[in-house]
Amino acid sequence: MRMYDIIKKKRDGHELSEEEIKFFVEGYTAGEIPDYQASALCMAIYFNGMTDRETSDLTFAVRDSGDKLDFSAIDGIRVDKHSTGGVGDKTSLVVAPIVASLGVKVAKMSGRGLGHTGGTIDKLEAIEGFQTTLSDEDFMKQVNDIGFAIVGQSRQFAPADKKLYALRDVTATVDSMPLIAASIMGKKLAADDDCIVLDVKTGSGSFMKTVEDSKALAQLMVNIGKRAGKKMVALITNMDRPLGFAIGNALEVIEAVETLNGHGPEDFTEVCLTLASHMLSLAGKGTAEECRKMAQRAIDDKSALNKLIETVKAQGGNEKLIQNPDLFKKAKFSHSVKSVKSGYISRADTEAYGLASLALGAGRNTIEDEIDYSAGIILKRKTGDFVNAGDEIAVLYSDKKQSFAEAEKILLNATTLHHKKPAEEPLVYCTVE
Ligand code: URA
Numbered sequence: 001m002r003m004y005d006i007i008k009k010k011r012d013g014h015e016l017s018e019e020e021i022k023f024f025v026e027g028y029t030a031g032e033i034p035d036y037q038a039s040a041l042c043m044a045i046y047f048n049g050m051t052d053r054e055t056s057d058l059t060f061a062v063r064d065s066g067d068k069l070d071f072s073a074i075d076g077i078r079v080d081k082h083s084t085g086g087v088g089d090k091t092s093l094v095v096a097p098i099v100a101s102l103g104v105k106v107a108k109m110s111g112r113g114l115g116h117t118g119g120t121i122d123k124l125e126a127i128e129g130f131q132t133t134l135s136d137e138d139f140m141k142q143v144n145d146i147g148f149a150i151v152g153q154s155r156q157f158a159p160a161d162k163k164l165y166a167l168r169d170v171t172a173t174v175d176s177m178p179l180i181a182a183s184i185m186g187k188k189l190a191a192d193d194d195c196i197v198l199d200v201k202t203g204s205g206s207f208m209k210t211v212e213d214s215k216a217l218a219q220l221m222v223n224i225g226k227r228a229g230k231k232m233v234a235l236i237t238n239m240d241r242p243l244g245f246a247i248g249n250a251l252e253v254i255e256a257v258e259t260l261n262g263h264g265p266e267d268f269t270e271v272c273l274t275l276a277s278h279m280l281s282l283a284g285k286g287t288a289e290e291c292r293k294m295a296q297r298a299i300d301d302k303s304a305l306n307k308l309i310e311t312v313k314a315q316g317g318n319e320k321l322i323q324n325p326d327l328f329k330k331a332k333f334s335h336s337v338k339s340v341k342s343g344y345i346s347r348a349d350t351e352a353y354g355l356a357s358l359a360l361g362a363g364r365n366t367i368e369d370e371i372d373y374s375a376g377i378i379l380k381r382k383t384g385d386f387v388n389a390g391d392e393i394a395v396l397y398s399d400k401k402q403s404f405a406e407a408e409k410i411l412l413n414a415t416t417l418h419h420k421k422p423a424e425e426p427l428v429y430c431t432v433e
Contacts (some may be wrong), residue, residue: 003037007040007066010045021058025160028164029159045178045179054178066157066194068157071143078193081199083199087117090118096310097280097311099148101287101298101419107140114355122152122371123256142311142314158186175207198218200218205337210418215429218236239427240383247353247377248376249373250374253328274427276295277289308322309322334396335392343418346422353379353414356396356407361390375393
């Protein structure tokens with residue numbers, strides 16, 4: 001088999017066989033196929049697409065390129081949730097404890113943030129002492145004992161994706177639906193869950209900018225998961241506005257704890273309850289409506305909050321921070337951002353909000369960058385709110401006072417004001433099964 005023929009076949013719009021896809025993924029991972037041929041194939045896929053069968057084969061080849069987890073030592077149904085990445089998205093910190101408190105196992109592997117999006121592992125590391133690395137035995141024991149454990153990806157999961165993603169990033173081939181689906185699901189399927197709920201973000205802060213594209217991506221990923229024998233459902237959720245008011249690691253943990261205490265922002269609480277209800281329902285706990293009531297009860301009676309406290313303690317974190325979030329270390333400096341004009345906030349460029357938080361030190365430009373856990377933004381006004389000139393729209397937090405000017409500029413440019421109130425947009429557009 002020759003890589004040249006595979007590129008030519010896809011360039012001319014034909015369907016690749018399973019063997020050809022495996023040849024490419026295995027050869028590229030092993031360093032036998034050069035970057036220029038791999039990028040030519042990615043570009044051919046970008047223009048000509050892939051059938052569902054090809055995309056599944058690409059996903060399975062990516063999954064099989066590295067380590068896989070065996071969760072058979074965990075008793076009971078295991079359910080996971082995966083978000084395609086957003087700004088202010090701390091849902092895992094709320095939905096996993098809700099689901100685990102209701103007897104469904106959550107053995108979670110999460111990632112770190114890069115660029116404008118945050119990562120759950122960085123948020124957890126804002127909790128003093130929290131260990132995001134556990135041995136397989138300790139990880140599974142904790143899931144069996146308390147129902148929930150969460151770690152970073154220390155193993156070599158889907159190395160093909162790591163290499164391919166870096167290549168796509170510099171060859172303008174990231175936003176190809178089959179390549180995104182294979183990248184996300186290739187990593188997800190390396191873990192051994194029974195059920196997966198996908199939270200496919202749509203809008204300015206996400207990969208998919210329209211609901212139609214998000215639905216198509218969701219359907220593709222649901223089909224791939226089902227082919228791999230998983231129970232799947234995807235929700236299309238709105239990323240045209242940040243979720244909740246907090247952006248930045250410790251600030252987001254605090255907001256998650258407030259939500260588990262029943263005082264969370266309305267939009268964030270709604271998305272969490274919807275995700276948790278689908279996770280519970282896939283795991284066989286009842287209909288989505290019944291499960292939503294159960295999830296609400298787990299917040300009301302504090303069992304979900306207690307599950308988070310138990311998990312933090314089990315992983316070496318200081319649980320007092322969860323019991324009393326006022327104890328989180330505060331940023332050295334804060335700065336109030338005021339609106340220069342009056343009007344309704346008609347649009348908030350979520351991606352830019354993420355970049356403003358990055359400028360404050362809350363994220364990374366490169367994988368080696370250090371994070372300032374207390375840095376970030378608390379929004380005071382969101383899309384649809386009316387502001388007068390001089391009203392505070394956000395407060396910035398950072399240990400680097402000099403970062404405020406840039407972050408403020410980004411934030412103000414990202415917030416569009418209009419004399420008319422914008423139409424209300426749904427938080428959850430639809431469910432794809
Ligand atoms: N997230 C991923 O993991 N991969 C993509 O290609 C896009 C989003």
